[in-house]
Amino acid sequence: MKDESTRDLLLAVDGVTVDYGGFKALDGFSMTLQRGETRVVIGPNGAGKSTLCDTIIGRVRPTEGAILFRGEDISALPEQLIVARGICRKFQAPGILPSLTVADNIGLAARRDRRWWRSLGFGIPAGEQAIVNDILEQVGLTARRATQAGLLAHGEKQWLEIGMVIATGAELILLDEPTAGMGPAETRRTAELIHSLGDSRTVLVIDHDMSFVEQLGATVTVMHQGRFLAQGDVQAIRNNAEVASVYLGHTA
Numbered sequence: 001m002k003d004e005s006t007r008d009l010l011l012a013v014d015g016v017t018v019d020y021g022g023f024k025a026l027d028g029f030s031m032t033l034q035r036g037e038t039r040v041v042i043g044p045n046g047a048g049k050s051t052l053c054d055t056i057i058g059r060v061r062p063t064e065g066a067i068l069f070r071g072e073d074i075s076a077l078p079e080q081l082i083v084a085r086g087i088c089r090k091f092q093a094p095g096i097l098p099s100l101t102v103a104d105n106i107g108l109a110a111r112r113d114r115r116w117w118r119s120l121g122f123g124i125p126a127g128e129q130a131i132v133n134d135i136l137e138q139v140g141l142t143a144r145r146a147t148q149a150g151l152l153a154h155g156e157k158q159w160l161e162i163g164m165v166i167a168t169g170a171e172l173i174l175l176d177e178p179t180a181g182m183g184p185a186e187t188r189r190t191a192e193l194i195h196s197l198g199d200s201r202t203v204l205v206i207d208h209d210m211s212f213v214e215q216l217g218a219t220v221t222v223m224h225q226g227r228f229l230a231q232g233d234v235q236a237i238r239n240n241a242e243v244a245s246v247y248l249g250h251t252a
């Protein structure tokens with residue numbers, strides 16, 4: 001891990017409100033991410049977690065406030081320009097091309113902004129082979145490189161998707177419930193994989209599974225009703241009476 005003092009600000013969500021005709025899915029929400037950190041955002045159903053990701057990636061526009069990426073306001077940019085600047089989101093639903101091999105899916109993701117359609121049917125150019133090999137190794141799919149992606153097990157598909165996000169070169173990766181549908185062993189492997197991204201990427205994870213959150217060992221930000229509720233390590237969050245009350249539905 002980098003020393004705190006050498007880290008710098010990558011993302012600032014600054015007082016963001018998303019108002020749907022009077023209902024505020026985000027209500028003056030603020031948080032910051034330092035370069036190289038992994039952060040988990042949790043919160044009860046409807047807390048605004050997905051809306052936060054939608055707003056960062058430009059799918060939803062803030063009614064108030066701003067999103068600053070590398071110090072620049074990106075809140076009015078179209079999604080594809082935000083992606084081009086280095087933010088990539090992995091959705092719960094797999095976006096892999098099932099008839100292509102695992103390696104070709106990663107190769108395509110690496111070329112997505114570089115007229116990747118031209119490469120269809122031509123295999124992976126030599127220079128990219130090394131990148132693809134590295135990513136396959138990182139996501140633990142080297143032995144599956146020639147397998148059709150559609151034939152992978154559920155967990156493997158999720159890792160391939162994470163590999164594809166890595167391949168885009170994005171500096172900020174948004175992972176929306178990456179362990180959905182996974183058993184304990186796959187969940188553990190996913191935590192290791194996110195760990196292995198180390199300081200090279202900044203990762204924002206949304207998840208409900210507290211054992212996964214614990215394995216990640218990351219700072220946790222808690223949202224409730226579109227607002228910031230608490231932030232700290234897993235233990236502090238577990239011991240936070242206000243957090244317990246919003247999850248358990250009673251007052252502390």
Ligand SMILES: Nc1ncnc2c1ncn2[C@@H]1O[C@H](COP(=O)(O)OP(=O)(O)OP(=O)(O)O)[C@@H](O)[C@H]1O
Pocket residue numbers: 020023024025043044045046047048049050051052
């Ligand atoms: N397009 C929309 N129009 C109106 N209300 C919306 C819209 N999108 C989301 N909401 C509402 O905003 C609130 C926050 O939704 P969001 O999906 O961001 O929460 P979440 O924390 O991701 O919840 P979950 O854990 O259930 O996925 C919810 O009450 C939801 O119904």
